[in-house]
Amino acid sequence: MEEINIAIVGGGPSGLQAAISLASKGHSPTVFEEHPTIGQPIQCGEGISLNALKEFNLDQKSKLFCVKEYESCKLYLPSNDVIIGDIHSYSINRDIFDQHLAKEAQRAGAEIKLSTKIDGVQRKGESIIIKTSSEKKHDYKCEMLILAEGPQARLASKLGFSPPSPLISAFEYKIEGEWGDALEFYFDKEKYPFGYCWVFPKKGETNVGIVTTAKERKGRLDKFLEEKKITGNIIKKVGGQIPMNGPSSKLYDKRIMLVGDTAGMVNPIFYGGIRLAMLSGKIAGEVAATNLERKGNGLSSSCKEYESRLKKYDFMKKVNIKCHNSFYGFSNKSLSKIGAVFNNRYINRIEKLEKLEVFWKILKNPSLSRKIKGLYYMYRGFKIARDWGF
Template identity: 30%
Template structure:
């Protein structure tokens, strides 16, 4: 059986960051990714706040457009502008650069390799050649996204998920701001236009409701008056919206990123929190491997760094669930109290 100090499942932002941190501390790390190419296909609207640059190194090529302002369209017809400096990423390039960082730090990356099963100390991995390989691990880090096999196999319940659909389409005119649109129909969610230069990511995410996400997107494109023939790419995916699990470590298994529920419960943004929780999980794993420090230090460190913001998001999400209104004025009032607070 192969042996590693740490095995990380999933080479998204959370897993690549965790793998880089543990490998930098000198541990033998295996990073497992089921896709053939890290970060492809992209399933994301690609907005990150500017402060991400203080957390990770990424080159110019990872950035499609720098943006400064978020314009929010409320159901009662009011429109607000909020400073929201950030970037629309080229996520394919961004994710690949994070994985490259992990490999440069010494992690071994297996592509087209899928974690199929695990115990507290070992994993069954189906490799690119179809063979099943058993691997022993000192620590297992589950960074395998919203449908995390690591979490489900080790007894965590299925997360509450929003469903999102998105198209990338040619922009009728240049746009420098991000736009978010609320509508009573998009229950528990919203629609967005995030410009990338000549094109924009245009999508809708919702939790449940009278219409499917696909029907909501058709409704939204009609509202914008934009033509379906300008669509160049379609994507979509699932977003955890209930906040992190009460505990994100059990035995020798740690969860980070979407696998642990580390997205903002109101906005659904999860790239920065994936990187931050990945770093903290990596630091806890490195301390455990290096000096036997309890892995439970991860619970303290993520609560210190991310707890208050995510708890505010959870409170907002609960209100959206209970108070979402069909009436535009009532819904706008709720949104002003819970959106970007």
């Protein structure tokens, strides 16, 4: 059995960012990734906000992986009214983005073991044993474990954590040609319940996808392409799942932390998860580093700080789930009325006088004024999503 001080399972943004944090504090984490190449297969719309890049000083490196820049995103309602979100954002090459994080982690001193799937995990006294899949048959003994294994959270379940449930399914086409002029989201409660279709143009190609709890996602996406007259050749099909109800209630246990999708670290309104994956990974890495240092000095250690630091952020607030429930609970009729009030406005930039005008329009409309609480949650949740990126 090989001894390592800290194991990170999963080489996505959360695991790689945890590795960067630990390695840049002088530790030697080992990242286990089941695929032979970091960042592949890509399962992503490849949209990210400038705020997210800035938080990790990646805005300086944006040329490496950003392919298109947008000043705002557009949210289309069933009536075709559009709410504008002033989220400065980019479409990226997600594989190159993840590979950049991997290089940073390696440069700082982390080891990345590719084509290495971890199948088993168990606690043994003060240590944790992880086992690779049957072909490789190799066991590792570690002092701490960070689980960054994505939404399925199989190892987390084996250790008694609840999986980040429920998961919502997404399906995407990569299509030849540039369709659309912003990161576009199309909401329709009947066609795409609890979700939306997206059009994220890149250079020479566009990601067009659907996320919804409804079945027959491919058929719905095909219909969307037909309606929007998007006729480019389909280059690739991509599918995946996303935790839909935000951060899980249990994020750590003795010597173990869950990060990224494994911990439900996804914005429950637009289902974007790259930024929260990286933030949770960064904090988990820092807490693990402190714990290893304390242990080296004969002091006790705990992962509680991971949760308490995360809880200071807006995205952990219950208002996000309330926004999710209210917004996805609105009928198409209500969504269209909301569209008529907000049409062509920047929802997050409503100035004082405009706020009064919007409020007055809502009050004058009895079916909307009855939903004033839901509209308030929607406003708060959208504001947080604006700051956080989707």
